[in-house]
Amino acid sequence: MSAIITLTTDFGLSDAYVASMKGVIxxxxxxxxxxxxxxxxxxxxxxxxxxxxxxVFEYFPEGTIHLVVIDPGVGTERKAIILRTPAAYFVAxxxxxxxxxxxxxxxxxxxxxxxxKKVKLKPPLEAYTITNPRFWRPAVSSTFHGxxxxxxxxxxxxxxxxxxxxxxxxxxxxxxxxxxxxxxxxGSLVGHIxxxxxxxxxxxxxxxxxxxxxxESVTINAGGHSIQGLSLTYAEREGLLALIGSSGYLEVSxxxxxxAHFLNADTxxxxxxx
Amino acid sequence: MSAIITLTTDFGLSDAYVASMKGVIxxxxxxxxxxxxxxxxxxxxxxxxxxxxxxVFEYFPEGTIHLVVIDPGVGTERKAIILRTPAAYFVAxxxxxxxxxxxxxxxxxxxxxxxxKKVKLKPPLEAYTITNPRFWRPAVSSTFHGxxxxxxxxxxxxxxxxxxxxxxxxxxxxxxxxxxxxxxxxGSLVGHIxxxxxxxxxxxxxxxxxxxxxxESVTINAGGHSIQGLSLTYAEREGLLALIGSSGYLEVSxxxxxxAHFLNADTxxxxxxx
Amino acid sequence: MSAIITLTTDFGLSDAYVASMKGVIxxxxxxxxxxxxxxxxxxxxxxxxxxxxxxVFEYFPEGTIHLVVIDPGVGTERKAIILRTPAAYFVAxxxxxxxxxxxxxxxxxxxxxxxxKKVKLKPPLEAYTITNPRFWRPAVSSTFHGxxxxxxxxxxxxxxxxxxxxxxxxxxxxxxxxxxxxxxxxGSLVGHIxxxxxxxxxxxxxxxxxxxxxxESVTINAGGHSIQGLSLTYAEREGLLALIGSSGYLEVSxxxxxxAHFLNADTxxxxxxx
Numbered sequence: 001m002s003a004i005i006t007l008t009t010d011f012g013l014s015d016a017y018v019a020s021m022k023g024v025i026x027x028x029x030x031x032x033x034x035x036x037x038x039x040x041x042x043x044x045x046x047x048x049x050x051x052x053x054x055x056v057f058e059y060f061p062e063g064t065i066h067l068v069v070i071d072p073g074v075g076t077e078r079k080a081i082i083l084r085t086p087a088a089y090f091v092a093x094x095x096x097x098x099x100x101x102x103x104x105x106x107x108x109x110x111x112x113x114x115x116x117k118k119v120k121l122k123p124p125l126e127a128y129t130i131t132n133p134r135f136w137r138p139a140v141s142s143t144f145h146g147x148x149x150x151x152x153x154x155x156x157x158x159x160x161x162x163x164x165x166x167x168x169x170x171x172x173x174x175x176x177x178x179x180x181x182x183x184x185x186x187g188s189l190v191g192h193i194x195x196x197x198x199x200x201x202x203x204x205x206x207x208x209x210x211x212x213x214x215x216e217s218v219t220i221n222a223g224g225h226s227i228q229g230l231s232l233t234y235a236e237r238e239g240l241l242a243l244i245g246s247s248g249y250l251e252v253s254x255x256x257x258x259x260a261h262f263l264n265a266d267t268x269x270x271x272x273x274x
Numbered sequence: 275m276s277a278i279i280t281l282t283t284d285f286g287l288s289d290a291y292v293a294s295m296k297g298v299i300x301x302x303x304x305x306x307x308x309x310x311x312x313x314x315x316x317x318x319x320x321x322x323x324x325x326x327x328x329x330v331f332e333y334f335p336e337g338t339i340h341l342v343v344i345d346p347g348v349g350t351e352r353k354a355i356i357l358r359t360p361a362a363y364f365v366a367x368x369x370x371x372x373x374x375x376x377x378x379x380x381x382x383x384x385x386x387x388x389x390x391k392k393v394k395l396k397p398p399l400e401a402y403t404i405t406n407p408r409f410w411r412p413a414v415s416s417t418f419h420g421x422x423x424x425x426x427x428x429x430x431x432x433x434x435x436x437x438x439x440x441x442x443x444x445x446x447x448x449x450x451x452x453x454x455x456x457x458x459x460x461g462s463l464v465g466h467i468x469x470x471x472x473x474x475x476x477x478x479x480x481x482x483x484x485x486x487x488x489x490e491s492v493t494i495n496a497g498g499h500s501i502q503g504l505s506l507t508y509a510e511r512e513g514l515l516a517l518i519g520s521s522g523y524l525e526v527s528x529x530x531x532x533x534a535h536f537l538n539a540d541t542x543x544x545x546x547x548x
Numbered sequence: 549m550s551a552i553i554t555l556t557t558d559f560g561l562s563d564a565y566v567a568s569m570k571g572v573i574x575x576x577x578x579x580x581x582x583x584x585x586x587x588x589x590x591x592x593x594x595x596x597x598x599x600x601x602x603x604v605f606e607y608f609p610e611g612t613i614h615l616v617v618i619d620p621g622v623g624t625e626r627k628a629i630i631l632r633t634p635a636a637y638f639v640a641x642x643x644x645x646x647x648x649x650x651x652x653x654x655x656x657x658x659x660x661x662x663x664x665k666k667v668k669l670k671p672p673l674e675a676y677t678i679t680n681p682r683f684w685r686p687a688v689s690s691t692f693h694g695x696x697x698x699x700x701x702x703x704x705x706x707x708x709x710x711x712x713x714x715x716x717x718x719x720x721x722x723x724x725x726x727x728x729x730x731x732x733x734x735g736s737l738v739g740h741i742x743x744x745x746x747x748x749x750x751x752x753x754x755x756x757x758x759x760x761x762x763x764e765s766v767t768i769n770a771g772g773h774s775i776q777g778l779s780l781t782y783a784e785r786e787g788l789l790a791l792i793g794s795s796g797y798l799e800v801s802x803x804x805x806x807x808a809h810f811l812n813a814d815t816x817x818x819x820x821x822x
Contacts, residue, residue, distance in 0.1 A: 001304055006293065012746035013287070013561070016604035019554065019585040023607035026581065030549055030609070033300065034583075035308075037293040043747050044804065056290035059297035059421065061304070072804065075781030142780045144794030147607065198286035199317050232416045233349030246418030256318065256346065275578055280567065287561070307574065309582075311567040330564035333571035333695065335578070472560035473591050506690045507623030520692030530592065530620065 002031040003158035004060060008053055009069045009146065010041040017144070021069075021151040024137065028155035037066075044072040046097045047176060048267075051195050054100035055247045057088055067154045068092040075142035080130040080149060081173055082163045089163075091154050093145075094129075096176030103178060119175040127170050128163040135166050181206045181273075189273040191250070193222075193265060200258025201234075204271045206250040211273065218242075221272040222252045223263030276305040277432035278338045282327055283420065284315040285343070291418070295343075295425040298411065302429035311340075318346040320371045321450060322541075325469050328374035329521045331362055341428045342366040349416035354404040354423060355447055356437045363437075365428050367419075368403075370450030377452060393449040401447050402437040409440050455480045455547075463547040465524070467496075467539060474532025475508075478545045480524040485547065492516075495546040496526045497537030550579040551706035552612045556601055557694065558589040559617070565692070569617075569699040572685065576703035585614075592620040594645045595724060596815075599743050602648035603795045605636055615702045616640040623690035628678040628697060629721055630711045637711075639702050641693075642677075644724030651726060667723040675718050676711040683714050729754045729821075737821040739798070741770075741813060747782075748806025752819045754798040759821065766790075769820040770800045771811030 005025060011017040018039055025032060037056055041049040049070040057066055064087075071078075071093045079094040085105050090098050096116055105125050121127055130149060133140075135156050140148040153166055163169075181191035181204075191206035202222065211218060215230040220242040231241040234253050240262070245251040252271065254262050279299060285291040292313055299306060311330055315323040323344040331340055338361075345352075345367045353368040359379050364372050370390055379399050395401055404423060407414075409430050414422040427440055437443075455465035455478075465480035476496065485492060489504040494516040505515040508527050514536070519525040526545065528536050553573060559565040566587055573580060585604055589597040597618040605614055612635075619626075619641045627642040633653050638646050644664055653673050669675055678697060681688075683704050688696040701714055711717075729739035729752075739754035750770065759766060763778040768790040779789040782801050788810070793799040800819065802810050 004300060006297075008290075010746075013584075014586060014588040015745045016556075016585050016600045017745075019583060019604050020607040022583050023554075023604065023609070023612070026552060026583070027607070027609040030581075033304075035293060035296050035300070036287075037290050038288060040288040043806075052290045056293050056297065059294040059301070061297070061301040064297070073781075073783050076783050141794040143782060143791060143799075147794065195289075197289045197291075198284075233347075234417060235347050235350050243417060246415040246421065258317075278574060280571075282564075307578075309567060309570050309574070310561075311564050312562060314562040326564045330567050330571065333568040333575070335571070335575040338571070471563045471565075472558075507621075508691060509621050509624050517691060520689040520695065525691075532591075 002033055003029070004033045004035060004064045005154050005158055006035045006037045006056075006060065006064060006066045007039070007069075008037040008041065008049055008066065009039050010043050010045065010049065011039050011069070011146070013039055017146065020144075020147045021067075024147055024151035025155040028152055029158050032155065032158045041070055044070065046070050046072070046095055047099075048195070050097050050100045050176070053097070054104065057090075057101065060088065062087055065089040065091065065154050065157055067150055068097050069146040069150055070097050071095070071145065074145050080145065081170070082128045082130060082153070082157070082166065083173065084126040084128075084163060086124050089157055091130075091150055091157070094174050096174050098173065099175045099178055102173065102175055116174050116176055118172045120172045126163070127173050128167040129170050131167040132165065135161070179205050181210055191271045191273070193267050193269045193271060196260045196265070196267060200254065200260035200262075201245065202252040202259050202263070202265055202271070203245060203247070204250045204252070206271065206273060208244045208248055208250070211250065219274045220250070220252065221274070223265045223269065225263060227252065276307055277303070278307045278309060278334060279428050279432055280309045280311045280330075280334065280338060280340045281313070281343075282311040282315065282323055282340065283313045283343045284317050284319065284323065285313050285420070287313055291420065294418075294421045298421055298425035299429040302426055303432050306429065306432045315344055318344065320344050320346070320369055321373075322469070324371050324374045324450070327364075327371070328378065331364075331375065334362065336361055339363040339365065339428050339431055341424055342371050343420040343424055344371050345369070345419065348419050354419065355444070356402045356404060356427070356431070356440065357447065358400040358402075358437060360398050363431055365404075365424055365431070368448050370448050372447070373449045373452055376447065376449055390448050390450055392446045394446045400437070401444050402441040403444050405441040406439065409435070453479050455484055465545045465547065467541050467543045467545060470534045470539070470541060474528065474534035474536075475519065476526040476533050476537070476539055476545070477519060477521070478524045478526070480545065480547060482518045482522055482524070485524065493548045494524070494526065495548070497539045497543065499537060501526065550581055551577070552581045552583060552608060553702050553706055554583045554585045554604075554608065554612060554614045555587070555617075556585040556589065556597055556614065557587050557617045558591050558593065558597065559587050559694070561587055565694065568692075568695045569615075572695055572699035573703040576700055577706050580703065580706045589618055592618065594618050594620070594643055595647075596743070598645050598648045598724070601645070602652065605638075605649065608636065610635055613637040613639065613702050613705055615698055616645050617694040617698055618645050619643070619693065622693050628693065629718070630676045630678060630701070630705070630714065631721065632674040632676075632711060634672050637705055639678075639698060639705070642722050644722050646721070647723045647726055650721065650723055664722050664724055666720045668720045674711070675721050676715040677718050679715040680713065683709070727753050729758055739819045739821065741815050741817045741819060744808045744813070744815060748802065748808035748810075749793065750800040750807050750811070750813055750819070751793060751795070752798045752800070754819065754821060756792045756796050756798070759798065767822045768798070768800065769822070771813045771817065773811060775800065
C-alpha cells in the first residue's frame with residue numbers, strides 16, 4: 001500500500017515552493033499520496049505551525065509521514081530531524097516545530113521556561129538527525145532545504161528506508177516553551193488564546209479535562225466579557241459562547257460571527273475560568 | 275477503479291480542518307482520489323457554496339461523491355443527508371446547500387418563497403438521512419461532523435456501501451429559495467448578481483435560454499451602466515461587456531479589469547435586460 | 549506508470565474553475581496524478597505565471613505535462629500550443645507564458661524588444677497548435693478553454709496520444725520580452741526585481757553566473773540601501789542581506805522580516821551590482 005506524506009509549511013500558495021517539493025518527492029516515489037495540511041502558517045511562525053500539526057496528525061493512518069518545513073534558520077547550524085512515534089514519522093528542522101508532538105507523547109512538562117530547551121526523548125520516541133547526503137539532491141541550495149534535503153528524505157522514508165540509514169540517532173531534540181494554563185490560589189484557571197481559526201473562534205490552551213465536571217457553573221472571562229456555562233454547539237445560543245472544540249480545547253465563539261473581531265482578541269491574550 | 279471524492283467547505287486553508295477530513299477518509303479507503311473543489315466559501319454562506327457546487331459537478335465522472343460541509347448548524351437538530359442523483363452522490367448537511375443540485379434535477383420551482391422550505395423529491399432523486407453511527411468515528415465532536423461523521427460516511431460510500439446501510443430513506447429535503455429572473459409586463463427581464471468570480475466578473479442568474487435569439491439587439495443594464503449586445507469573449511471589446519459565461523449564465527465583465535470594482539457591485543444587485 | 553499533470557493558473561481558489569478542469573481530466577484519464585503548482589498568479593499576469601513555471605519545472609520527473617492557463621485572450625484568435633522539450637510537455641495559450649521555458653532551452657536572446665515577438669524554435673524544441681476538436685469537449689465555451697480544450701488535451705497527452713494527433717506542427721511561437729541585466733561601461737550591472745515571494749524576498753533577474761567570483765567584494769544597491777557582500781542564508785546577518793536564492797537568482801532579503809515592505813519595493817524596480 002502506497003505511503004502517505006503530508007506537508008505543512010509557511011510557503012504560501014503564490015509561489016511554486018510547495019510544488020517543487022512535490023516534484024522532487026514524486027521523482028523518487030511515484031506512488032506516494034501527497035496531502036497538504038496547511039501552507040499558510042504565518043511566515044516563520046514556528047509555534048503556529050506546531051499547533052496546526054498537533055490538531056491533525058491523529059487523524060491520519062498509522063505510518064503516515066508528516067513533513068513540516070517552517071524553517072527560518074535554513075542553511076545555518078540548526079539540525080534537521082526525523083522523529084519516530086508509534087503513530088507516524090515527523091520530519092522537520094530541529095527548531096521546536098515538533099514541540100506539541102513531543103509533549104503529546106511525553107506528557108506535560110512541569111517546568112516553565114522562556115527560551116528553547118533540549119528535551120530528552122523517552123521511548124517510544126526516537127529521533128535521528130538527517131546527515132547522510134547520499135539521500136539528498138546532488139546540489140543543495142543553502143536557502144531551500146525543503147526541496148533539496150527534506151523532500152528527498154521523506155520520499156526515501158516512504159519507500160521503506162530506515163531513519164538510521166538517513167542519519168544518526170540522537171537522544172534529545174529542541175523544544176519551545178508551550179504555554180500551559182495556571183491554577184491560581186482561589187482555584188480559578190488562567191489560560192491563553194493559542195490559535196484563531198478562520199471562523200474567528202478563539203482556541204485556548206485550556207483542555208476539557210482542566211475544567212470542573214459541572215459545565216453549567218463555569219464562568220469564562222475573555223476580552224472583558226463574561227460567559228456563563230459551556231455550550232455544545234456553535235449555534236446553541238445567541239452572541240458569545242464557550243465550548244470544547246473539535247481538538248479538545250476550550251474555545252470562545254460568536255454565533256454567526258467572529259469572536260476574534262467582536263472581542264478584538266489576538267493570540268497570547270489571557271482567558272480566565274472560574 | 276478507485277472512487278473520486280470532491281470536497282467543498284468554508285474551512286479555509288489556514289487551519290488543518292480539511293486535512294483532518296482527508297486523513298480520516300484515507301484511513302478508511304486508502305485508494306480514493308481526493309479533489310478539492312473550494313474551501314474558501316465565505317464562512318457559513320450556504321448559498322455561495324450551493325452555487326459553486328452547481329458550477330462544477332457536471333464535469334466530474336459519473337459516480338463521483340461530492341462532500342459539502344458548510345454547516346453553521348453543526349451539532350444541532352439539523353439532519354445530514356446523502357442525495358443520490360443519476361450523476362453522483364452528494365453528502366451534506368440538510369440546510370439547503372444542495373438547493374441548486376435539486377433544482378437542476380427537478381426543474382425550476384414556480385413558487386417563490388422567502389424562507390427555507392421542504393422539497394419533495396421525485397425520481398431519479400433519492401435521499402437518505404445519515405443515522406447509522408456504526409459508520410462514524412467512535413467519538414463524535416459536536417462541532418466538527420465534517421471529520422467525525424461526513425468524512426467516514428463518504429469513505430464508506432466510496433468503498434461501495436449503500437446509502438440504505440448508512441441511514442434511512444427520506445422523501446423530502448430542505449431547500450433555500452433561489453432567486454430567479456422575473457419577466458416584467460413590458461417584456462424586460464430583471465435578474466440578480468449571484469456570484470462574483472476572482473476576475474471580478476459579475477455572474478447573474480439569467481441563463482442563455484432566457485435571452486432573445488437576436489443577441490445584438492439586447493441591452494444589459496448593471497450598476498447604472500448600459501451595455502449594447504452580447505460579446506463572445508472577454509477580450510472582444512474595450513470596457514464593459516456582457517457575455518454568456520462558461521456555466522451558461524449571463525455575465526457582466528470588464529476587459530482587462532474587474533467589473534465588480536468598476537461598478538462597485540455586489541451579489542444581490544439587480545441586472546436588467548431589455 | 550501513471551503520468552503527472554501540473555496545473556498553473558490565475559483562477560484562484562475561491563471559484564470551482566480549477567476543480568472543473570480536474571474533473572474533465574479525471575474523466576478521461578482516471579489514473580493521472582494532478583499537482584497544483586500555483587493558482588494565485590495575479591489575474592492575467594502572463595509574465596508572473598511564466599516566472600513561477602520556470603522556477604518549478606526542473607524538479608518534476610521527465611515526461612511531466614505542465615498545463616498553464618493564464619489566458620486573457622481566451623476565445624480570440626490567439627492559438628493554443630503544445631511545446632515539447634526534452635524534459636516535459638508544456639500546454640498553454642500561445643501568449644508568451646512559456647517565454648522563460650523557451651529561453652531556458654534556446655539560450656538567452658541578444659535582442660531587446662518591447663512587444664511580443666515570434667521566436668523560431670530550434671531542436672530539441674517542438675511545438676504544435678491545438679487544432680483537432682476530436683479531442684475537446686463537445687461543447688466549447690468561448691470563455692473557458694481551460695476546461696473545454698486544455699483539460700481534455702492534457703488528459704489525452706497523458707494517455708500517450710502524440711502532439712501530432714492533437715494538432716499541427718508549427719515552427720515558431722510567441723514570446724514576451726524578458727528583462728535581462730545590462731552591463732554598464734564601468735562594469736557595474738543593472739538588473740530588475742522580477743518576483744516578490746511570500747516572505748517579501750526580492751528576486752532579481754541577475755543570476756549567480758552574472759556576478760564576480762569574489763562574493764565578499766560585491767556591493768548591491770536596492771531601494772536606496774546598500775548591501776556589502778553576499779550571504780549564504782537568510783539568517784546569517786541582521787537586517788538587509790543579499791544572497792543567491794534557490795532558483796539561482798540574486799535575492800535581496802530582510803532577516804526575520806519582509807524586504808519588500810522595508811524597501812517599499814515592487815517588481816520592475818532596478819537593482820545595481822558593483
